[in-house]
Amino acid sequence: MSGGGSFSPLAMILKDSKLDGGNYVDWKRKLNIVLTAEGYKYVLTDPCPVIGRDSTDEERQAEAEWKNADEMARCYMLASMSDVLQSKHEHTPTAYDIDLSLRTMFADKSRPARQEALKAIMTTRMAEEASVREHMLKMIAYFEEAEVLGATIDAESQVDMVLETLPDSYSQFKLNYNMNKLEMNLVELMKELQAAEKIMKPTSKALAIHSTSSPRVGPKAKNFKKKKGQNKAGGKPRTPGASQADAKPKVKICSYGKEMIDDMADGFSELFGYMRFRGDSGHVLSHG
Template sequence: MASFSPLVTILYQNKLTESNYVDWKRNLDIVLTAKEHKYVLTKPCPSFPSLDAPLEEKQRYDHWQKSNEMVKCYILASISNVLQHQMQDVKLASDIMLSLKEMFGEQGRSARQETMRQIYNTKMAESSSVREHCLTMISNLNTLEVLGADIDGESQVDMIFQLLLNHSRNSNSIIT
């Protein structure tokens, strides 16, 4: 294990179990992004090059294949033995991720709903600053994004302002 990078250690120490899919996926995304392999989960494999294809086309295909194999290794090494056995013969890392999402993705929906509930129920404490409150809200919005929610920046700002406005109306105080 001494040869593992600190990023890969994150996956080793946080293997996918039935209850931690959202956290596991976030950690996997971090590792794959840092290792520059995440693209194989969203970009299709280039067509198999013909014998007379340009070298660049052959290299692109080979690079994608090697990245796919690395992503599969990262995924398989970071899931339970039972899941490894189920997924070991799947050719594409994106297909493994799709299967895992189908098995555990409902956790993401529940987590998104809970985070939305937290956002709308967050009250600014009398002793806290607007800055602290906004940072809390931004953190919750970032969590939503990690969980797959797609809320554009303008809507996020609108949500924060609306919640601040509601707070000022309810507390009859001036926000500074």
């Protein structure tokens, strides 16, 4: 290879996934990972810079870098194909041309698979309390698969689609995103959503604890029921002169119990605001 480059250890992921036609989607996904990591993937989309007599040194350098990246990309692609496909494409001039030929052979015949990938994007919804990171990784994989199969979805539309998959707890995040006219790619969006998730989780956990907690019964309250005629201290009969206050058991109310009692008091206060009692019959009549 005249570019003087050498294969990266990352290319080992292609070693056991040589393209034979039936595994085109998996092969292309792994190829994209390698080319992106090595900085060569741009040659599949960007044309070679055209230079002339009046071109600057920077333009000439850009052309030389593109040609080197293109040669490396071609080598990665050819080395990870079956012998038949390798023979067919070994004289194809650029990595873009090889990619176009393979898409024509395999991706264009995968319309049902492409439709399934697009359907997954449109119907997937994130459940409440689910990991936003796992959800985002799933959505990114769907977009990559759809792209490999020939679907074209621009970055802005991808973000809009992902926002629609979020649960109601992220409604404020979506509102802020749209009101501030933010622009992000999927990786940046995932980072922002993870930051929002960290802020929201403590609040949701606190609400869950408050709604499911019940007053604790302390050891003193377990023996609250006593035999008739016995006092708290030793079970002896109460003396006729004992005051009513002395006969009452002293139960310490915990914070959860106090909070429940306060809530009940507020509830009864509102209830009696809407109801009135008629003294002569004792019936309860609704207000108005």
